[in-house]
Amino acid sequence: MINALHERELFAPGHSGCAGCGAPIVARIILKTSGPDTIICNATGCMEVFTTPYPRTSWKVPWIHAAFENASAVASGVDKALIRQGIRDKTNLVVLGGDGGTFDIGFGSLSGMLERGHKITYVCYDNEAYMNTGIQRSGATPKYANTTTTPAGKKIHGKSDFEKDIPFIVAAHGAYVATANVAFPQDFANKLKKSFEHDGASYIQIFSPCPTGWKHPSDMGIEIAKLAFSTNMFPMYEIEKGVIKLSRKPTKFTPVDDYLLRQGRFKHMSKEEMADVQQHVNEKWERLLKLEESGLRIF
Amino acid sequence: MxxxxxxxxxxxxxxxxxxxxxxxxxxxxxxxxxxxxxxxxxxxxxxxxxxxxxxxxxxxxxxxxxxxxxxxxxxxxxxxxxxxxxxxxxxxxxxxxxxxxxxxxxxxxxxxxxxxxxxxxxxxxxxxxxxxxxxxxxxxxxxxxxxxxxxxxxxxxxxxxxxxxxxxxxxxxxxxxxxxxxxxxxxxxxxxxxxxxxxxxxxxxxxxxxxxxxxxxxxxxxxxxxxxxxxxxxxxxxxxxxxxERSYGDGLVEGYMLDDADYVFVGMGTICGTARVVIDTMRKKGNKVGMLKLKCFRPFPEKEIIDSLSKAKAVAVFDRAVSFGHKGPVFSEIASAFCQAGKRPVLHSFIAGLGGRDVTLDHIEGAFSRIKKEKLPVSEWLM
The missing domain is CATH 3.40.50.970 (Thiamin diphosphate (ThDP)-binding fold, Pyr/PP domains)
Incomplete structure (x- = not known):
């Protein structure tokens, strides 16, 4: 049982998300943490599509969607309209975007929102590709992943580059930053709460499995999410006032192969390619450990 | 004040x-x-x-x-x-x-x-x-x-x-x-x-x-x-x-010397100020010229345009934009409006003043003389 969350369900069931999708878990935990005094600004993406087929809606709080790349700008306008009417204080303002809407097309408007320091929580549910349009690669897609635009061909084996490090780029704007994982809902809720109390912009990137795009059985999502944590594929940390703190560390080391081999999107990978991923993950993890140890304010 | x-x-x-x-x-x-x-x-x-x-x-x-x-x-x-x-x-x-x-x-x-x-x-x-x-x-x-x-x-x-x-x-x-x-x-x-x-x-x-x-x-x-x-x-x-104590035509279109005008200039924006001067000068010489200023482009005031222009002999529509591969957008829309009307003037299309090129008194006076002479519709760029 998750501690200290609202009992009321503000995210209604009956939506058309795929079985095993991580995104509804993200939405549900957000609303169970934020309560009814919340406004959601949703970027175009799976979440927007499967929750609001007019005249039906899953949202029992005010919700707005305009386009793919502008949710942060829309939220900036909502923020100022509420301030103007003297009703800003009590309301949690949350932007919801997928990784495509955050890392790529929506990054300009996210950067503007961060620079202006609006008191907004931006939640990026990161399923590592453009799933809504049919599994195309995004700036969040891991190296070697087989997507419909980076197919595992004979010459080129999936995506050629590693993902962008968006949390660090966001942290450089001075925002409160956290990474989270749907397999650890209490941790996500704690970070959300912190963001709601933070006087300025916050960014939480939550690892969210997509059985359809990752090609794994729909009941394996949480297990895969746990492996993303224990392999250090997706470390969980916070950057507060520019200082990094790891939220939790795996008690025992799991090689990345265990994570990769569970998913159809990586099944074409050679031993050498897996070793390349392992090296990348190790380097990233060691950098995080060193930064945490140093206690330095890096931004 | x-x-x-x-x-x-x-x-x-x-x-x-x-x-x-x-x-x-x-x-x-x-x-x-x-x-x-x-x-x-x-x-x-x-x-x-x-x-x-x-x-x-x-x-x-x-x-x-x-x-x-x-x-x-x-x-x-x-x-x-x-x-x-x-x-x-x-x-x-x-x-x-x-x-x-x-x-x-x-x-x-x-x-x-x-x-x-x-x-x-x-x-x-x-x-x-x-x-x-x-x-x-x-x-x-x-x-x-x-x-x-x-x-x-x-x-x-x-x-x-x-x-x-x-x-x-x-x-x-x-x-x-x-x-x-x-x-x-x-x-x-x-x-x-x-x-x-x-x-x-x-x-x-x-x-x-x-x-x-x-x-x-x-x-x-x-x-x-x-x-x-x-x-x-x-x-x-x-x-x-x-x-x-101020208004602009009926809010959609505004006529100038329009009631008895045989030849009418149609335009939008500041170009209409230039047209007023030309009309004043030409009127002094006895020319029955006038202007219909299109204030509202969307919604397109079809009825008001037809009512204002149907008595005219010829109309010179000035567009400060072009629909490439076709004609001036205001011209096309006025022409389309008149398809529904019984009586219609000869409609002429002039593309003028793109990218800040001056639309002069001479351009507008020239257009009036032109539409007075021409029996068939003119479609021209005023360079």
Missing amino acids: KKVTEASQAVAEAVRLCRPGVIPVYPITPQTHIPERIADFVNNGEFDCELIYMESEHSAISAAIGSSAGGARTYTATASQGLALMHEILHIVSGMRLPVVMNVANRALSAPINIWNDHQDSISARDTGWIQLYVESSQEALDTTIMAFRIAEDKNVMLPIMVCLDGFTLSHVYEPIDIPDQKKVDNFLPKFTPLFKLDPKAPVTMGPVGFPDTFMDFKKQQQDAFDASLNIIKKTNSGFKKDF
């Missing part, structure tokens, strides 16, 4: 008088003087509003969606490439029925890059679902901006409005203008009370997915609102006349 004022300042005065709660801005030539003057007001404590400094025009119009949906009267301004960058979101503002008001300081579109005036920017946004009003003078820019908020926010309209003023040719021109009293404007323009807003006490879902079973119904309602807006624009114009 009249005050010599730059048109951009006049627009800023109008905006201040309308008390919008939120103004997202992004600078682009030649719109810049408008947000600069608004910022002067705000930073000097003369105008209490939330100015948001956005990272692009795309974000400025997106923030306008958020603030209007959030329940605040919302204003912004742009031009040219900025309007083109907004294009995607313009459709959404209208589709979500948000009564945002925006000034466009009309400027050419690249390439080649050009900062000077024509109407290609707003004409290219013709089908985005915005009401489009064009103005001729600083006073008209100020008055129309005030009227625009009342039209947009009318519950039978609920559509966004572009008030278009010619870049530089008007935006940077000083003219004596009358700045109305705040009390009079407050009386003319009631407080903004949206039908729906983002309110945790009464949650609504805004901007859902419209599947084929519902999408077209939304679009039909938008079109019905445009039809309804024709009358609201007229009523607002006459209401403005009652309160401020």
Whole structure:
């Protein structure tokens, strides 16, 4: 049982998300943490599509969607309209975007929102590709992943580059930053709460499995999410006032192969390619450990 | 009391008088003087509003969606490439029925890059679902901006409005203008009370997915609102006349020396001022010439145009934009309107003044002489 969350369900069931999708878990935990005094600004993406087929809606709080790349700008306008009417204080303002809407097309408007320091929580549910349009690669897609635009061909084996490090780029704007994982809902809720109390912009990137795009059985999502944590594929940390703190560390080391081999999107990978991923993950993890140890304010 | 004022300042005065709660801005030539003057007001404590400094025009119009949906009267301004960058979101503002008001300081579109005036920017946004009003003078820019908020926010309209003023040719021109009293404007323009807003006490879902079973119904309602807006624009114009003793034709079109005119000039914006001078001179020599100023381009006032032009022998339509591969957009629409009419004048198309090229007295006088002589329709670029 998750501690200290609202009992009321503000995210209604009956939506058309795929079985095993991580995104509804993200939405549900957000609303169970934020309560009814919340406004959601949703970027175009799976979440927007499967929750609001007019005249039906899953949202029992005010919700707005305009386009793919502008949710942060829309939220900036909502923020100022509420301030103007003297009703800003009590309301949690949350932007919801997928990784495509955050890392790529929506990054300009996210950067503007961060620079202006609006008191907004931006939640990026990161399923590592453009799933809504049919599994195309995004700036969040891991190296070697087989997507419909980076197919595992004979010459080129999936995506050629590693993902962008968006949390660090966001942290450089001075925002409160956290990474989270749907397999650890209490941790996500704690970070959300912190963001709601933070006087300025916050960014939480939550690892969210997509059985359809990752090609794994729909009941394996949480297990895969746990492996993303224990392999250090997706470390969980916070950057507060520019200082990094790891939220939790795996008690025992799991090689990345265990994570990769569970998913159809990586099944074409050679031993050498897996070793390349392992090296990348190790380097990233060691950098995080060193930064945490140093206690330095890096931004 | 009249005050010599730059048109951009006049627009800023109008905006201040309308008390919008939120103004997202992004600078682009030649719109810049408008947000600069608004910022002067705000930073000097003369105008209490939330100015948001956005990272692009795309974000400025997106923030306008958020603030209007959030329940605040919302204003912004742009031009040219900025309007083109907004294009995607313009459709959404209208589709979500948000009564945002925006000034466009009309400027050419690249390439080649050009900062000077024509109407290609707003004409290219013709089908985005915005009401489009064009103005001729600083006073008209100020008055129309005030009227625009009342039209947009009318519950039978609920559509966004572009008030278009010619870049530089008007935006940077000083003219004596009358700045109305705040009390009079407050009386003319009631407080903004949206039908729906983002309110945790009464949650609504805004901007859902419209599947084929519902999408077209939304679009039909938008079109019905445009039809309804024709009358609201007229009523607002006459209401403005009652309160401020000024008006602009019937709010949709404005005739000049039109009643007995055999040869009529049709245009939008500052070019109409030049036409007035030509008409005055030619009238003195006994020529029956006149003008129909098209103030409202969307909704297209078909009936008013037919009524105004059907008695004429020939009409010269001046377009400061072009639909490449076809003709001037205003010309095409007037020609299409006359397909339904019984009696029609010979309609001639002139493309003029692109990218700030001067439209001179000679151009307009030449066009009048031309349409007097020609029996068949002329389609010409005035280089």
